[in-house]
Amino acid sequence: MIQFEYWWLLVIPFFFALGWIAARIDIKQLMKESTSLPATYFKGLNYLITNQYEKAVNAFMDAVRINNESLELHFALGSILRRIGHIDRAINMHLDLLENRDLNPAQEESVKAELAQDYLKAGLFDRAEELFLKLESGKYKQYASNALLEIYVKEREWQNAIKMATKLEKESGVSFRLQISHYHCEIALNAILDKDKKSASKSLNDALNAHKKCVRANILLGDLDAEDGEHNKAINYWKKIEFQDPESLGLVASKILNSFEKLKKPEEGLSLLNLYFENYKLRSLLNVIYEATLKLEGSEMAEELARKELIRKPSLQALDQLFQARAMNSKHKEQDIQLIQQTVRNAIGNRRLFTCSGCGFKAKQHHWQCPACNAWEALPSEPTEMNEIS
Numbered sequence: 001m002i003q004f005e006y007w008w009l010l011v012i013p014f015f016f017a018l019g020w021i022a023a024r025i026d027i028k029q030l031m032k033e034s035t036s037l038p039a040t041y042f043k044g045l046n047y048l049i050t051n052q053y054e055k056a057v058n059a060f061m062d063a064v065r066i067n068n069e070s071l072e073l074h075f076a077l078g079s080i081l082r083r084i085g086h087i088d089r090a091i092n093m094h095l096d097l098l099e100n101r102d103l104n105p106a107q108e109e110s111v112k113a114e115l116a117q118d119y120l121k122a123g124l125f126d127r128a129e130e131l132f133l134k135l136e137s138g139k140y141k142q143y144a145s146n147a148l149l150e151i152y153v154k155e156r157e158w159q160n161a162i163k164m165a166t167k168l169e170k171e172s173g174v175s176f177r178l179q180i181s182h183y184h185c186e187i188a189l190n191a192i193l194d195k196d197k198k199s200a201s202k203s204l205n206d207a208l209n210a211h212k213k214c215v216r217a218n219i220l221l222g223d224l225d226a227e228d229g230e231h232n233k234a235i236n237y238w239k240k241i242e243f244q245d246p247e248s249l250g251l252v253a254s255k256i257l258n259s260f261e262k263l264k265k266p267e268e269g270l271s272l273l274n275l276y277f278e279n280y281k282l283r284s285l286l287n288v289i290y291e292a293t294l295k296l297e298g299s300e301m302a303e304e305l306a307r308k309e310l311i312r313k314p315s316l317q318a319l320d321q322l323f324q325a326r327a328m329n330s331k332h333k334e335q336d337i338q339l340i341q342q343t344v345r346n347a348i349g350n351r352r353l354f355t356c357s358g359c360g361f362k363a364k365q366h367h368w369q370c371p372a373c374n375a376w377e378a379l380p381s382e383p384t385e386m387n388e389i390s
Helices: 008-036 039-049 053-066 071-083 087-100 105-122 125-135 141-154 158-172 177-193 197-210 215-227 231-239 246-251 253-262 266-280 283-296 299-312 316-329 334-348
Strands: 352-355
Touching: 071 087, 071 105, 087 105, 105 125, 105 141, 125 141, 141 158, 158 177, 177 197, 177 215, 197 215, 215 231, 215 246, 215 253, 231 253, 246 253, 246 266, 246 283, 253 266, 253 283, 266 283, 283 299, 283 316, 299 316
Parallel strands: none
Antiparallel strands: none
C-alpha cells in the first residue's frame, strides 16, 4: 500500500503557482508580439487582398518607419515593390539593410536572398548569379539552384544549364530530362550555325540519351542528313517520330515529302503521309497531302480528298481546298468559284494557332520553348484550327 506523505500538500500549491506565472508570461509575450505590429501593417494586408498595390506600398512603408527593426516588414515591402515594378527601390532598401544594419549570419543570408530576387527581376543576371552562388550552401540552397538554372537559360549558357539541371535532379528527385534534352538541342543549333556538323550530331545524340522522346533531336538529325544529301537516313530519323509523339508528324510532313522527291519517289512519300493521316487524323498532315495530291494526281483527286475531309470534320480550311480544286477542275462558272474561294480565304486569314498549355500564350508558328513563360514543349505540335465549324 502506498503511504501518503503530508508534506506533498505543501508542494502542490507551489507547482500550481509556477503554472499560473508561466501562463501569465505567455499571455504577456503574445500581447507584446501582436501589438508590436503597426496598424498600417494590417491596412497593407487589406490593400494586397483587394489588389491595391500602390496603397499597399504606402501602408507597408509607414509600417517600416514605425517598426524599423522588423526584417519581415522590409521583406514584405520588397516583395510588393518587385511586383509593381519598382525594382530600384527594392534594391536600395535591401542594400541599405546590408550596409547599415547589424545583422547576424542568418539575417544577412535572408537579406541577400531578397536582394538576389531583386537583381533577377531587374534582369541584372550577373549580380543575381553572384549572390545565388553564395546562397547555394545554406537554407536557400534549392531556391538558389532553381534561380541559377533560370539565369543560365535566359543567358543561353546551355552547358551551365545542363550542370545545374542535373544537380537539381539529384537533390530534388524531380526529373529534368526533357529540359536537359532541349539544352543539348540548343548547343547543337549553335554548332550548326558554326558549320560544325560533327559536334551538332553529338549534341543531338546526347539529347536523345537524356530523353528518348526528344522529337526535336530526331528532326534536327534528319535535317543534317538531308542537307548532306543522305535522304534515306533523313527519312529514317523522321519516321522515328511516330514512335515518340505521333502528333508531331505534322512538323516533318513536308520534309519527308521533299526527301522522297529528291529520291525520285514522290508517290511513296505521299503514300506514307496518307498512312499517317489514316492513323492519326492530323490536319497539318492533310494540308501537305492535299498540296501533294494536287501536284501529283491532279485536281479531281484533290477535290475528292477535300470533300471527304469536309464531310468528316467541317472546317473553312477544308472548304477552301475544295473550292480551289473545283475551280481548277470546273469548266463552268470558274470565276464564281474563285470569287467564293477568295471570300473564304479572307474570312480565314491565318488563324491556325499554337496555344501554350502553361500560360495560354498563342503563336502563329510552333515554338519548342514558350516565348511568354519559357516552358519547354508547352506549345502543342498540332495547331488549333480557330476556324473550325462547330
